Each structure stands twice: as structure tokens, then as C-alpha cells.
Amino acid sequence: xxxxxxxxxSSALSLGAEKVAKxxxxxxxxxxxxxxxxxNGSRGMFWLEPLVxxxxxxxxxxxxxxxxxxxxxxxxxxxxxxxxxxLRLGLTDELPWLKQQERLTFxxxxxxxxxxxxxxxxxxxxxxxxxxxxLQPAEIVQEVTDSGLRGRGGAAFPTGIKWKTVHDCKADQxxxxxxxxxxxxxxxxxxxxxxxxxxxxxxxxTIAALAVGATQGYIYLRSEYPHALAxxxxxxxxxxxxxxxxxxxxxxxxxxxxxVRRAAGAYVCGEETSLLESLEGKRGLxxxxxxxxxxxxxxxxxxxxxxxxxxxxxPIILDKGGAFYRDYGMGRxxxxxxxxxxxxxxxxxxxEKAFGVTLRQLLYDFGGGSATGRPIRAVQVGGPLGAxxxxxxxxxxxxxxxxSKLWAVLGHGGIVAFDDTVDMAKMARYxxxxxxxxxxxxxxxxxxxxxxxxxxxxxxxxxRDHAQNIALVRDLSDTMLNGSxxxxxxxxxxxxxxxxxxxxxxxxxxxxxQAA
Amino acid sequence: xxxxxxxRIDAHITAHxxxxxxxxxxxHAIQDDVGYVPEESYGSISKALNLSVAEIHGVVTFxxxxxxxxxxxxxxxxxxxxxxxxMGSTELEAHAKATLGIDYHxxxxxxxxxLEPVYCLGNCACxxxxxxxxxxxxxxxxxxxxAIIAEAKGVA
Ligand SMILES: Cc1cc2nc3c(=O)[nH]c(=O)nc-3n(C[C@H](O)[C@H](O)[C@H](O)COP(=O)(O)O)c2cc1C
Ligand code: SF4
Ligand code: FES
Ligand code: FES
Numbered sequence: 099x100x101x102x103x104x105x106x107x108s109s110a111l112s113l114g115a116e117k118v119a120k121x122x123x124x125x126x127x128x129x130x131x132x133x134x135x136x137x138n139g140s141r142g143m144f145w146l147e148p149l150v151x152x153x154x155x156x157x158x159x160x161x162x163x164x165x166x167x168x169x170x171x172x173x174x175x176x177x178x179x180x181x182x183x184x185l186r187l188g189l190t191d192e193l194p195w196l197k198q199q200e201r202l203t204f205x206x207x208x209x210x211x212x213x214x215x216x217x218x219x220x221x222x223x224x225x226x227x228x229x230x231x232x233l234q235p236a237e238i239v240q241e242v243t244d245s246g247l248r249g250r251g252g253a254a255f256p257t258g259i260k261w262k263t264v265h266d267c268k269a270d271q272x273x274x275x276x277x278x279x280x281x282x283x284x285x286x287x288x289x290x291x292x293x294x295x296x297x298x299x300x301x302x303x304t305i306a307a308l309a310v311g312a313t314q315g316y317i318y319l320r321s322e323y324p325h326a327l328a329x330x331x332x333x334x335x336x337x338x339x340x341x342x343x344x345x346x347x348x349x350x351x352x353x354x355x356x357x358v359r360r361a362a363g364a365y366v367c368g369e370e371t372s373l374l375e376s377l378e379g380k381r382g383l384x385x386x387x388x389x390x391x392x393x394x395x396x397x398x399x400x401x402x403x404x405x406x407x408x409x410x411x412x413p414i415i416l417d418k419g420g421a422f423y424r425d426y427g428m429g430r431x432x433x434x435x436x437x438x439x440x441x442x443x444x445x446x447x448x449x450e451k452a453f454g455v456t457l458r459q460l461l462y463d464f465g466g467g468s469a470t471g472r473p474i475r476a477v478q479v480g481g482p483l484g485a486x487x488x489x490x491x492x493x494x495x496x497x498x499x500x501x502s503k504l505w506a507v508l509g510h511g512g513i514v515a516f517d518d519t520v521d522m523a524k525m526a527r528y529x530x531x532x533x534x535x536x537x538x539x540x541x542x543x544x545x546x547x548x549x550x551x552x553x554x555x556x557x558x559x560x561x562r563d564h565a566q567n568i569a570l571v572r573d574l575s576d577t578m579l580n581g582s583x584x585x586x587x588x589x590x591x592x593x594x595x596x597x598x599x600x601x602x603x604x605x606x607x608x609x610x611x612q613a614a
Numbered sequence: 615x616x617x618x619x620x621x622r623i624d625a626h627i628t629a630h631x632x633x634x635x636x637x638x639x640x641x642h643a644i645q646d647d648v649g650y651v652p653e654e655s656y657g658s659i660s661k662a663l664n665l666s667v668a669e670i671h672g673v674v675t676f677x678x679x680x681x682x683x684x685x686x687x688x689x690x691x692x693x694x695x696x697x698x699x700x701m702g703s704t705e706l707e708a709h710a711k712a713t714l715g716i717d718y719h720x721x722x723x724x725x726x727x728x729l730e731p732v733y734c735l736g737n738c739a740c741x742x743x744x745x746x747x748x749x750x751x752x753x754x755x756x757x758x759x760x761a762i763i764a765e766a767k768g769v770a
Binding site for chain 1: 634635636637638639641642663669672673676677678679680695696697698699700701732733734735736737738739740741743745748749750751752753
């Protein structure tokens with residue numbers, strides 16, 4: 099029986115993977131060909147989705163992008179034996195796009211059956227947990243600290259230090275909360291993990307629970323991800339059946355229960371304190387800090403809040419050791435970052451690389467330039483609160499500190515490309531508009547400032563009182579930067595001011611005068 | 615709100631009232647079932663969860679996902695976020711509004727389609743993206759949107 103892989107990843111589905119899987123099954127049945135169709139995660143090469151792989155003695159051979167109408171032809175060409183066809187791409191593992199990556203966190207994504215615990219175990223799954231069970235909690239925390247892992251949700255706070263704070267708290271109840279709200283435009287790595295390798299997230303959260311002494315975990319999942327919800331719930335059920343979750347994990351006497359909770363379409367609920375309010379069933383108003391969530395978090399108890407990728411990077415750290423992970427990367431940015439190429443890009447997809455790779459390598463060597471074939475004029479890195487970078491900054495290596503020198507952020511690792519038809523004044527206006535729509539309303543600079551920002555940008559775009567209004571946008575941005583309670587209001591000036599500073603001509607300003 | 619809906623909503627309330635932080639899961643259960651969160655249900659939610667009606671109203675209206683009015687038979691969401699803008703979502707939304715003759719948060723007069731904005735579907739490598747009844751579509755051109763709308767109306 100031949101094994102065929104057709105992804106169940108949302109992006110693959112958005113391009114017709116479900117119909118392709120059905121067509122393959124029907125064609126095989128009609129012709130009495132025995133096939134086993136596995137619905138894997140995506141390899142992350144979205145310009146090739148739906149990407150169909152066939153298992154052969156030589157390895158898995160990829161065909162793509164496959165449409166329903168290609169299916170009879172693929173069978174006729176003998177694709178079950180890896181036969182030649184216009185869509186044949188060769189051995190998947192030999193494709194340069196994949197070969198040039200360092201897939202640590204994404205080691206299994208696209209390879210295994212996401213909901214098969216057997217498959218997970220056969221591909222080194224739960225080795226990190228096995229090691230963790232033999233360690234003292236403080237030793238687990240130390241291993242994570244040694245790895246140099248910093249939070250992948252945006253703020254890049256050292257994960258080990260956060261865990262130590264929760265570990266050191268005395269409390270009758272502690273919580274592990276996974277931030278799976280992934281609201282940033284241009285990001286989808288959390289989704290790919292949850293849909294493509296949910297057990298790695300579950301394992302990471304379980305290790306966190308052992309490290310800090312928590313017994314209950316929640317995954318706060320954005321409502322826009324129904325497929326991730328289904329995969330997570332199925333994986334959690336399998337993990338519980340085999341005692342990887344539940345009252346007595348692998349007979350260790352440790353308990354850890356895990357539940358997925360759906361968010362409800364508020365961007366600000368990705369901010370950790372707003373998220374906790376939401377989990378408690380309230381409006382997602384941002385809390386004042388202190389107290390830190392690590393000390394007074396969910397229902398007032400010590401709580402670890404980490405991003406999906408942060409948790410999903412923990413199993414390999416506990417499996418291979420903190421030093422193994424720390425050996426990747428540059429400066430104070432250790433390990434790898436799952437980078438998401440998005441927007442106007444020819445080869446959009448997931449690139450997991452050690453820190454240090456440059457934007458230019460990502461945009462051109464991996465991305466292949468823009469989708470439209472026009473010059474890439476600007477990229478926004480790090481979501482809607484991230485700065486826009488012009489071509490002159492494309493040689494910057496991906497590194498938290500190098501980016502902050504440019505007054506830019508890496509955030510959750512999303513890179514959105516724009517070609518030369520982009521109007522940066524419109525993008526600046528949109529940044530204010532988005533902030534106005536998503537503001538939780540708790541503080542004035544954000545709530546009022548964003549709405550004022552939209553109005554002033556409208557005047558600038560109409561050319562009214564030009565110099566005065568540009569000055570007003572800068573003033574407003576200053577107020578938001580310095581006076582906002584959270585980064586929604588506090589970082590909306592990043593896209594706005596970077597657009598004005600790097601692309602003054604789009605704001606009716608003289609390029610040279612502005613640069614001076 | 616129909617009487618049989620009220621009965622189903624009561625069942626959801628019973629199922630969720632003991633859950634810590636159970637209000638959001640309850641609102642989801644209600645909307646998944648009847649398509650929106652009827653204001654008439656606030657009274658029973660308020661009693662069961664020991665919250666004021668004002669608090670419930672505050673929560674329902676804070677979150678973009680929850681609707682207080684029944685939607686059309688199909689809901690189309692168009693992604694307005696940056697990645698999709700870089701691939702023509704602004705033109706796509708203008709086309710959708712013109713074709714359907716409605717603005718965001720409105721329903722066509724035949725009750726078939728409600729149009730909503732959405733901010734990123736995690737499909738940014740395949741922009742522009744939309745959803746139809748929660749199913750995501752990628753690389754949606756105006757032509758493809760027309761076909762999708764026709765299909766949705768056809769199976770209405
Ligand atoms: C407006 C706003 C939205 C955010 N959205 C997310 C998000 O969707 N996912 C996420 O992991 N972190 C998000 N964050 C960052 C979180 O507040 C927090 O830093 C993170 O969850 C901590 O986990 P980490 O240390 O593993 O990154 C957001 C922050 C702000 C201010
Ligand atoms: S900056 Fe905006 S989102 Fe953040 S707390 Fe203030 S009002 Fe709320
Ligand atoms: S009210 Fe929040 S900073 Fe002024
Ligand atoms: S920005 Fe549209 S899907 Fe992400």
C-alpha cells in the first residue's frame with residue numbers, strides 16, 4: 099500500500115487540499131489501487147500547496163501545486179512510484195528551500211501525522227518530557243535558562259527567568275497559559291505548529307507545568323483558527339488516553355490537565371494581561387503591571403504565559419540540552435526563529451533559521467522577490483506594531499538587538515513584503531485605524547490618539563495644512579509612545595513614524611530635506 | 615429569538631455555569647448554535663452566572679466575534695490586514711461591497727450574505743484571504759470571489 103501525504107493545514111486547505119485529497123482517494127478506489135492518505139501538516143512552501151507527497155523506497159517525492167484536474171494525470175504518470183510529471187519536484191528533503199533551514203521547533207511539521215501519538219513518539223516525541231521527569235523542577239528551569247530561549251510572542255523576554263519567578267512563588271494553585279492568539283498580520287507559525295505538530299506544544303506546556311508546579315493549563319486560541327482547534331482537541335484526547343496528560347503523568351504522580359479556550363476576535367487579547375482577563379470571562383481590558391502575571395496571573399494565581407513557539411521550542415531543549423539550542427544564533431538572540439514570509443512575495447512560507455540570517459537572504463534567496471515581479475519597496479517586520487523597513491536596511495541580520503538599533507522589532511517573526519505600488523501614507527493611516535478598532539479603551543493616548551491619528555492622516559493625504567499636520571502626527575506619536583499602558587497604543591507609532599521617516603515622498607515631503 | 619432557541623440556550627447555560635471563566639465559552643456555544651447572541655438571553659445568563667446584565671452586554675460587545683443580530687445564511691469575511699493589503703485586498707473589498715450592494719456588518723436584502731471585515735486569518739502566505747462560513751480561501755481575485763459568492767448563493 100502506498101502512502102500519500104496531503105496536508106490538512108489551513109493554508110493548504112484554502113488552496114483546495116481537501117478536494118485534492120478526495121479526488122486522489124476516489125481515483126484510487128475506482129481503479130482498485132490501495133493507498134493510505136495521511137493528512138499531514140504543511141512543509142511551509144505555500145506557493146507549492148496543495149503539495150502532495152508520495153512515499154517511495156528512495157524517500158518522499160513531492161508534487162505540487164496539485165489541482166483536482168491534475169489527479170488523473172498524476173496516476174497515469176505513475177506518481178505512486180514517483181513517476182515523472184510536470185508537477186514533480188523531486189525528493190522533498192532535497193528541496194533547497196528546506197535543506198537550507200535549521201528546523202528545530204518545526205522538526206516534525208509536515209512530516210508526521212499531526213494527531214498520531216505513535217508517529218510523534220517515533221519521531222523523537224516526548225523525549226524532552228522523559229528527561230524532565232528525571233530532573234528537579236529547578237533543574238528544568240535552569241536548562242531553559244541555559245538555552246537562551248527568549249519569548250517568541252513579541253517581547254523577547256527570557257523564558258527561563260519567567261519560569262523561575264513562577265517556580266519561586268508559593269501558591270496552592272499555579273497555571274500554564276499558552277498565548278495562541280496570533281493576531282499579527284504576516285504570522286502563521288503558531289497555527290502551523292498547532293495544526294501540524296500539536297503534541298510538541300502539549301509536551302512543552304507539560305514540561306513547563308513540571309518546572310513550576312502547575313496542574314492546570316489553558317491554550318487561549320484565536321477564534322479564526324477552527325482547524326487548529328479540532329487538531330488540538332484530538333491530540334489532547336490522545337495524550338490523556340496514554341497518560342501524557344491527566345492526574346498522573348506517566349506514573350510520575352504529577353498531574354497536568356489542559357484545555358483549549360477560544361478567543362473572540364479581539365487583537366488586544368494577545369496582550370498577556372488582557373488575555374488573562376478574557377480567560378476569566380471578562381472584557382479584555384489590559385491590567386496595570388505590576389503585579390506581573392508570573393506572580394498574580396490567572397484568577398490571581400502565579401501563571402506562566404508563553405507564546406506557542408516558546409513552548410514548542412522547549413521539548414528539543416530538554417531532549418538535547420540547553421547548550422545544543424544555544425549554539426545556534428548570534429549575540430543575545432539564541433537558537434532559531436520560525437520566520438514567516440508573507441504578503442507580496444513569490445515564495446511565501448515558513449523558514450526556520452538560526453538568528454543572524456539577513457532580511458535580504460530571506461526576501462530573495464528564500465522568497466524569490468515579490469509575487470508581482472516588481473521591486474520590493476518596503477517590508478513590515480513584526481506585525482501591525484512593527485516598523486516598515488526600506489531596501490537600504492535589508493542587510494540587517496535577524497537579531498533582537500540589531501533590530502532595536504534601527505528602531506524596529508522582530509516581534510513574532512512575520513515579514514510582510516510590499517512592492518513599489520504601495521502608498522506608505524495609506525499604510526500609516528491604516529496603522530492608526532487598526533489601533534482605533536482594536537484599542538481596549540483603558541487609556542486615553544491610545545483610545546483618543548489613534549482616532550485623531552486617522553483624522554490627521556486624512557488631512558495629510560488631502561494636502562491640507564501639510565507641514566502643520568505632519569508635525570501633529572509626530573506629536574501624537576510621541577504622546578502615544580510615552581503615555582500608553584500597553585504596546586498597542588505604545589507601538590502604533592512604529593509603523594507610522596518609520597513610514598514617514600523612510601518614505602517621506604509618500605507624505606508629500608521632500609526626501610532630502612526630511613533625511614537631513 | 616425562537617422558543618426552541620431559548621430552550622437550547624438554557625441547556626448551554628446549564629452546561630457552562632460551573633466552568634471557571636465560563637462566560638466566553640458559553641457565548642461561543644450560543645453563537646455556534648443559533649448564529650448570534652440574542653439580547654433576550656442576557657437575563658438567564660445573568661442569573662446563572664451571577665453577573666449583571668450590563669457586564670454581559672459589556673463582554674458581548676467588547677469582542678468582534680460576537681453578533682447581537684442574526685446574520686445572513688452565509689457570512690463572508692474579508693481580511694483587511696497588511697499582508698492581504700499588499701496583495702490587493704482593498705480592491706477585493708471594494709469589489710465585494712459593490713457586487714453585494716452592502717457595506718461591512720450588513721446583510722444582503724435577500725438575507726443570503728453578511729459581509730464582515732477580519733484582521734488576519736493566518737493565511738498571509740496566500741493573500742488575499744477570505745472566509746465563507748469559517749472556511750478559508752486563499753489568493754482570492756475579484757473573479758474568484760464572484761464564483762465563491764455565486765456558489766454560496768446557489769447552495770443557500
Ligand atoms: C497588543 C498586543 C498583542 C499581542 N499579541 C500576542 C499574540 O497574539 N501572541 C503572543 O504570543 N503574544 C502576543 N503579545 C505579547 C504578550 O503580551 C506576551 O508578551 C507574550 O504572550 C509572552 O509570551 P512569550 O514570552 O513566550 O513571548 C501581544 C502584546 C500586545 C501588546
Ligand atoms: S494602549 Fe490601548 S490597548 Fe493598551 S491598555 Fe491602553 S487603551 Fe488598552
Ligand atoms: S489613562 Fe492610560 S496612560 Fe493615561
Ligand atoms: S493578513 Fe490576511 S490572512 Fe494574514
